Amino acid sequence: xxxxxxxxxxxxxxxxxxxxxxxxxxxxxxxxxxVTLSGGxxxxxxxxxxxxxxxxxxxxxxxxxxxxxxxxxx
Amino acid sequence: MDNNKKLSIICFSGEFDKAVAALTMATGAxxxxxxxxxxxxxWGFNIIKKKGGHTPVGTGFLAKVFNLLMGGRKSAxxxxxNFAGVSPKLMTGxxxxxxxxxxxxxxxxxxxxxxxxxxxxMSMNIxxxxxxxxxxxxxxxxxxxxxxxxxxxxETLFI
Numbered sequence: 497x498x499x500x501x502x503x504x505x506x507x508x509x510x511x512x513x514x515x516x517x518x519x520x521x522x523x524x525x526x527x528x529x530x531v532t533l534s535g536g537x538x539x540x541x542x543x544x545x546x547x548x549x550x551x552x553x554x555x556x557x558x559x560x561x562x563x564x565x566x567x568x569x570x
Numbered sequence: 571m572d573n574n575k576k577l578s579i580i581c582f583s584g585e586f587d588k589a590v591a592a593l594t595m596a597t598g599a600x601x602x603x604x605x606x607x608x609x610x611x612x613w614g615f616n617i618i619k620k621k622g623g624h625t626p627v628g629t630g631f632l633a634k635v636f637n638l639l640m641g642g643r644k645s646a647x648x649x650x651x652n653f654a655g656v657s658p659k660l661m662t663g664x665x666x667x668x669x670x671x672x673x674x675x676x677x678x679x680x681x682x683x684x685x686x687x688x689x690x691x692m693s694m695n696i697x698x699x700x701x702x703x704x705x706x707x708x709x710x711x712x713x714x715x716x717x718x719x720x721x722x723x724x725e726t727l728f729i
Contacts, residue, residue, distance in 0.1 A: 507608050507669055509678075510673070511671045513598060514598075516601070517601040517683065518682055518683070
């Protein structure tokens with residue numbers, strides 16, 4: 497299992513969601529993507545759309561002003 | 571993926587800002603798992619030309635002149651305050667500075683996300699263009715019945 501990281505705290509809609517989706521597409525099944533994102537829209541919708549695709553949200557932690565979301569690819 | 575979530579956009583406009591709006595909606599929807607169809611027609615045809623600048627493509631003198639004057643994705647004007655093409659360059663600079671996706675980045679993202687790009691058959695004939703004058707990423711050249719078939723059951727926008 498490998499762990500990839502992605503920081504979308506400086507991005508804006510729609511690239512926040514676009515980068516998260518493309519990063520998940522690039523990794524292999526069982527690998528983990530750690531996404532650092534800001535609150536609001538990205539926090540609400542990045543985990544939601546990942547779950548919709550069948551990926552597993554391992555954890556959501558606060559990290560300073562941002563959040564760290566760990567997603568395991570299905 | 572929920573197959574009921576489908577967004578189809580009739581991209582009628584060739585201006586920079588309207589193309590940004592259409593591609594923002596398209597990429598945002600595709601990124602949250604919607605199926606997305608973009609149907610490029612009339613001035614919107616400029617967005618999917620293979621050559622992005624002012625190039626005299628097309629068969630026939632008038633088609634060549636039209637295509638030269640209209641340009642493509644990389645020379646798309648702003649719908650307001652264009653100032654002879656200076657403003658889109660300034661706006662692209664502002665977008666980069668603010669980490670907002672540029673027209674080119676959005677277009678690439680749409681392709682990476684598997685957004686379906688369709689070209690209007692009628693427009694292709696008007697502008698005297700061939701399939702090879704279009705971005706190879708264009709999935710199909712279609713008419714109204716096919717667009718209706720692809721967009722059926724989803725949301726449709728006209729930009």
